[in-house]
Amino acid sequence: LTPVMASAAGQTVLDVGAGTGLYASCLPRDAVYVWTDHDRHKLARFRERRPSGPAVLADATALPFTTKSIGWTMCVNVTHHLPDDALGVLLDELARVTTARIVINDPLAHPSLASRALWRLDQGSYPRTHEQLQAIVGRHLDIVDRQRFGRFHQYLLLVTQPRP
16 A cells, blocks of 8 residues: 555545554655544544544545545545445545545455455455456546455455546
């Protein structure tokens, strides 16, 4: 994630489904990180690390940001928590608020024993294959780059942009 996010230098970066803000460390120093999640407990844990960092408690499918007000958006480990219809709404919201790039990174459904075991532990109910996730995202955003990686779990990282 860090090499991809290097291009967000000087930009406002919205982290949707930010959890405790772990991925803020992947941003260039001059990027402005904006945390957003719907979980008050995760917000409290984020505040322990970054007491004054911008944070907005919000539902990812109804973001309280002005249209085209964010340079870059990242959405890490979120899509597998949403059914297809809600994921479509999320992707449309990301496109609405973002001007430059939307980076999506999520684990994939994979037939390996290790992957199946990890999915049993995960709270996400909607694991998707590489093809399924790419197809859904491609219906809402233009995919600029894609990377698949992993060891025990397979991941898909998509760099996208809103459609004009």
